[in-house]
Amino acid sequence: MRTTTTGTARLTTLHKISAAGLTAAAGAAALAFAVTPGQAAETPSIAVKPVAWTTADLGAHDHVGNQSDQAIAKAKADAAAAKVKADAAAKAKADKARADEQAASRSQARTPVKPAKPAPAKPAAPAAPVKKAYADNLDGWIKESLDILKSKNIPATYEGIKRNIMRESTGNPRAINDWDVNAANGVPSKGLLQIIDPTFKAYHVEGTSWDPYDPVANITASCNYAADKYGSMDNVNSAY
Structure with a gap:
């Protein structure tokens, strides 16, 4: 569709045709009124065909x-x-x-968050008993024998034991009496406290050696015998 622009108004073809009809009609009307009465007979009427249009x-x-x-x-x-x-x-x-x-x-x-259950503690292995060290001499032998005697509730003192040892053997663990009556009977006295074999075996203290010449075994067996016969080695002041 073609459009014609006049100023700011745009007219379509349909509008232009309708506008032309309006113009023609208006012109015819003006002409009709412009003719005077005296001229009406002389001026032929103009037939204007109206243009068909609607609003x-x-x-x-x-x-x-x-x-x-x-x-x-x-x-x-x-x-x-x-x-x-x-x-x-x-x-x-x-x-x-x-x-x-x-x-x-x-x-x-x-x-709630449950606390982790601690693992049961493993029982500690029993500690190995620490063995007391004793000197390998007369002082050490007496002290070790006293500890054993104390554990067995056998009475004795350091002074009583040493005094009798010095009288019987002068501290020689290999001492032996081969001249007294016991020797004559074939059972000589042996060791630090000069004990005969039958007495040593009868009064042997558990945990010590079975050798009568062993200094600790000899002292503990002799003290056990003296405690039984005299109440304690402290009460022995001569051959027993």
């Missing part, structure tokens, strides 16, 4: 334009409504996720 034709183009504007406005409104709906759905989803996360955190905080 609807003038508004047809505007109506089409209004429909387009309405469609655009509706589309924009629909798009805005869809965006609002989508935004609301996204917010609702985010709110639900946040609420679920907070609920999970609260649930974990309320759940």
